[in-house]
Amino acid sequence: MLTFQGFSKSYAQAPVLEIPELTVPAGIHWIKGRNGSGKTTLFKVLAGLLPYKGDIFLDGRVALAQQPVLHRQSISFGEAEPLYPAFITGQELVNLFAKARQAPEGQAHHLAEALGATAFLPKATGAYSSGMLKKLSLVLAFLGEPSLILLDEPLITLDTATVQAMYGLIQERHRQGTSFLLTSHQDIEMPDLPLTATWLVQHQTLSLVTSR
Numbered sequence: 001m002l003t004f005q006g007f008s009k010s011y012a013q014a015p016v017l018e019i020p021e022l023t024v025p026a027g028i029h030w031i032k033g034r035n036g037s038g039k040t041t042l043f044k045v046l047a048g049l050l051p052y053k054g055d056i057f058l059d060g061r062v063a064l065a066q067q068p069v070l071h072r073q074s075i076s077f078g079e080a081e082p083l084y085p086a087f088i089t090g091q092e093l094v095n096l097f098a099k100a101r102q103a104p105e106g107q108a109h110h111l112a113e114a115l116g117a118t119a120f121l122p123k124a125t126g127a128y129s130s131g132m133l134k135k136l137s138l139v140l141a142f143l144g145e146p147s148l149i150l151l152d153e154p155l156i157t158l159d160t161a162t163v164q165a166m167y168g169l170i171q172e173r174h175r176q177g178t179s180f181l182l183t184s185h186q187d188i189e190m191p192d193l194p195l196t197a198t199w200l201v202q203h204q205t206l207s208l209v210t211s212r
């Protein structure tokens with residue numbers, strides 16, 4: 001699904017990640033790593049938000065740096081601590097993302113219902129709690145038909161029922177062929193998801209811990 005070749009990422013002169021040669025197969029992947037290890041940096045690179053050196057390919061055909069439009073259509077990113085302009089409503093963002101991503105009819109409604117976001121979408125996001133912001137960010141991340149969805153720290157601020165609903169959506173989309181990368185800075189297990197592999201960001205690289 002993802003192939004790294006001679007990849008490296010630095011901030012100014014400070015190296016953060018180096019992945020000389022690695023293939024991450026399709027599936028649901030859980031990426032662990034301590035605070036500051038480089039998980040968010042990896043996701044921002046994959047989401048096309050940060051420059052890097054080397055090559056990253058998606059599904060063997062989309063070279064992320066060389067095909068930015070196809071890249072952004074193919075990968076969607078749910079941020080760890082999402083922030084939106086305070087005056088905009090959740091519904092306006094959902095409408096915008098649904099249009100830009102050509103989301104199938106009814107998909108936004110299904111996602112908002114599943115994640116318990118329908119009631120507050122008409123309100124301006126400046127009035128949202130951190131959990132409401134996270135639910136909105138998940139609705140936006142699932143919109144459209146990307147082949148890879150990146151969810152950075154998806155468990156933080158969500159109540160137990162919403163975490164279960166999110167697991168349900170991940171499995172539903174996985175059955176339809178979507179891959180997922182999920183991160184956590186906590187060393188927790190994920191018994192409720194059929195994980196393809198667990199990875200660790202450590203010593204400035206990404207290493208496989210376990211795989212099915």
Ligand SMILES: Nc1ncnc2c1ncn2[C@@H]1O[C@H](COP(=O)(O)OP(=O)(O)OP(=O)(O)O)[C@@H](O)[C@H]1O
Pocket residue numbers: 011016033034035036037038039040041042184185
């Ligand atoms: N914009 C930036 N400029 C300079 N250094 C940065 C920048 N963003 C992140 N870093 C550095 O890169 C390293 C990796 O940070 P990153 O946010 O990717 O870690 P993380 O694994 O997501 O951490 P956490 O679990 O705390 O969210 C850290 O040393 C951090 O200080």
